[in-house]
Amino acid sequence: MRSPRLVLVALVALSAACASTPSSTPPGVVGSTASAASAGPVRLTLVGLNDFHGHVEPGRTVLKDGQVVEEGGAATLAAYVARLRADNPGGVLLVDGGDLFQGTLPSNLTEGAIVVDVYNRLGVAAAAIGNHEFDYGPVGPASMPKGPGEDPLGALKARIQQARFPMLSANLRDAATGQRPAWTGNDGTALVTVKGVKVGLVGLTTESTPESTNPVNVASLRFLPLAPAALEGARSLRARGADVVVVVAHAGAKCPDLKNPHDTSNCDRGDSEILSMLDGLPPGTVDAVVAGHTHQAVGVFYRGVPVIETSGMARSLGVVELYVDPASHHVDSERTRLQAAIPLCAKVDAATSSCDARRLKEQPQVKLVQATFLGAPVVPDAEVERMLAPALKTAREAEARPLGISAAAPLTRGYVQESVLGNLLADAIRDTARADVALMNPGGIRADLPPGPLTFGQVYEVLPFDNTVAVLQLSGAELRRLLELATNTDRGAVFPVSGVELTLGKCPGPQRLQGVTLAGGAPLEPGKTYRVALPDFLARGGDGLQPLIQSLPPERVDLTPVRGMDLRDALVAYGKSRGGTLPTPALGRVRYTGVAECSGAVR
Structure with a gap:
């Protein structure tokens, strides 16, 4: 496995090499054209998660010698995000490609509330609405309405109200009216400012949602084709001043060869909904894509657009480094770099720098040591661990039965x-x-x-x-x-x-x-x-x-x-x-x- 630290250190070095003499403009603020021209490109670090599926705890595997290797989890994820923010102060944009909740007992017992607590703590900027966001149905234990007074979208609406970040789906419509549902609180897009750069976010949800959640819960909704919705959202954001447009989609790809991000010949077009979407967009519509749904590690430039996705379950994150010219307000695509899936490890094997349990189970000897990332030790976030404790205690009691x-x-x-x-x-x-x-x-x-x-x-x-x-x-x-x-x-x-x-x-x-x-x-x-x-x-x-x-x-x-x-x-x-x-x-x-x-x- 290639060391994520080496890749990101190289990105940092590239950023430093590209910077020119600092101007008097305060950090993170784009000044006048004259001062902006002398300031060098603005580096934005786009961090992508997807298919978290409630995995607030690390995955644990017992090795042959009895040691326990851990992969991912919310507290370790928080440590990696903190290191990325320290590396690029004020320049990190953390987004999620959907399917936040369903999948683990700690999450399901709270109908996803514990995940939203974690995401609020992490400072997530936006998340796509995934197909499994609809699984819980009404608020309460029933996974679908049992009477006329029960709202099949009740649990999702409660999570949207709890979240301090927007949940986005630009291709979501009310079946009866054809309009965007008011309960999402947005039009499927969001506009945020990062280091003085206006970044537009377009959320999308896979068109196959009625087939991949309980159809009863989404009977009142329609999921429109992705490309037209993305185009409409991007144009709206550009009209509102967006310098950069990022698609955050619960729709993914399958491009298993990560060695050359410019080689798309290995992409399986039968399982690449997000690539089909990009085929339907005019060049320059979007600057980057954070994908999800297919649980595949993807890191590819498709038609010049960087696309990242991880295998999910909170075991890795993806990064795209974008450089925005402060004078033209355009992304300098020649400088764009990406890393498909950076493993989230609190401890790694000393010899291989890996916490991949499948790999370590085959090794005759494993010595676990503290992981480092971007030049510093990885220390799981104690506040996140404290936040999780009550939900985990309840889950442990149920799990042990x-x-x-x-x-x-x-x-x-x-x-x-x-x-x-x-x-x-x-x-x-x-x-x-x-x-x-x-x-x-x-x-x-x-x-x-x-x-x-x-x-x-x-x-x-x-x-x-x-x-x-x-x-x-x-x-x-x-x-x-x-x-x-x-x-x-x-x-x-x-x-x-x-x-x-x-x-x-x-x-x-x-x-x-x-x-x-x-x-x-x-x-x-x-x-x-x-x-x-x-x-x-x-x-x-x-x-x-x-x-x-x-x-x-x-x-x-x-x-x-x-x-x-x-x-x-x-x-x-x-x-x-x-x-x-x-x-x-x-x-x-x-x-x-x-x-x-x-x-x-x-x-």
């Missing part, structure tokens, strides 16, 4: 391949509903399960969303159509199934589903009715299933939680019904045809 079940072996998840844990969850859902067939969305499985006795916290990490078990009554033809919608996408996702076996084409895309049989090989009968169990998120049309769901008569869609259970309850009950031990399902429910090599495909 034993469930009375064990895993006989490690149960691992997958997204673009069949997985043992996915099969187990599909079996549990099917068993709970006494169904013929079950389907699970792979994006809802967020962690692996270790062997041994399990606690609530371990199961919660796997299933952090409060989805329940729903049931559809489908003909054989409709069931095949459901599976086609689940598998025939460009994302390459493989949905865990139970009760059926699938044959898929090697490459993601249309017509990927080649065959469906019942478990054991019997064919589906087109006219026969099958009882199909699945998470209510899917039964409401999530993950692209809406075309089939909306065609079904209401009496064949039962959203009432089966036996009152959410998915966590279903998994625990399944284990208890088998003597307290979760079985380890065999693989083989998904087979592949073809041998073609596919970009970003299943391998």
Whole structure:
């Protein structure tokens, strides 16, 4: 891993080399044209976060020798931001590309309030509204409205009121009026001044939001195409005096090769919504992009625009250094530098300067020492740690609760391949509903399960969303159509199934589903009715299933939680019904045809 300190020290050196003799203009203030011309370029440090997903605590991994390596967390993040601000006083702009809340017990128990407290402390300038910002539904424990008086946007509105920074989505509209929702408190843009430079921020939300949150909670909203909204927002900001325009988007890219930021040949255009947006904008519309949603480390100049994104979970941040000519008020693009994903480490291995647990687990010897960043030791922010303490205490008590079940072996998840844990969850859902067939969305499985006795916290990490078990009554033809919608996408996702076996084409895309049989090989009968169990998120049309769901008569869609259970309850009950031990399902429910090599495909 390349040292982030070396990259940023080089950026600082470049800034110093470019500076000329200081003028009498006070620091951070752009003076007259004559004095500005002698002042040299203004350096702005754009710091990007994305897909925080409530990870206020560091990720912890026990190494072979018993040492615990930590990655990220809010207190360490605060330390890195403080060092960046010390390096460029008054010149740092911290923004977030969305999905701030959903994903951890400390965050979910407070409906994201603890995350907003942290972001207020960090001095975040703005955040995009992500698809998972809508997950909590009304204020309170229910994740969707249960009566006419409950607001499906209530929890999000409470977080917007709490935040001392704007939450932005320029492509968000009220479905009934076509207007921007008043509850956001803005038009999807914000204008801030940094070192005398007016910086415009345009927020965007992925168009796929209705498919990637509970559709009920966003039924009153529409998510417009990104490029027109970005263009309108940028033009409005320029008209209001913006010298620099930055898009902060919960829409991302997949450009896995970080070695050469000017090489875009490795970018997967099937999973790069933000690059498609840039293709639709005239040159010069925006000066930088902080992206999100795809959980991919990205650091690329696309059509001359620097684009950064991290893998999320508060384990890294991205930086773009912009230099603004004080006379022309334009970004000097030749000076722009970026760093895609700077790891957030309080301690690192002395030999490798890394806190990457996957890497350190393979090393025969690890010596953890205090990390340094920009020439100073990294000291986690004590005030942030104090702020987190009450929420973490409550979460610890809930997490430690034993469930009375064990895993006989490690149960691992997958997204673009069949997985043992996915099969187990599909079996549990099917068993709970006494169904013929079950389907699970792979994006809802967020962690692996270790062997041994399990606690609530371990199961919660796997299933952090409060989805329940729903049931559809489908003909054989409709069931095949459901599976086609689940598998025939460009994302390459493989949905865990139970009760059926699938044959898929090697490459993601249309017509990927080649065959469906019942478990054991019997064919589906087109006219026969099958009882199909699945998470209510899917039964409401999530993950692209809406075309089939909306065609079904209401009496064949039962959203009432089966036996009152959410998915966590279903998994625990399944284990208890088998003597307290979760079985380890065999693989083989998904087979592949073809041998073609596919970009970003299943391998």
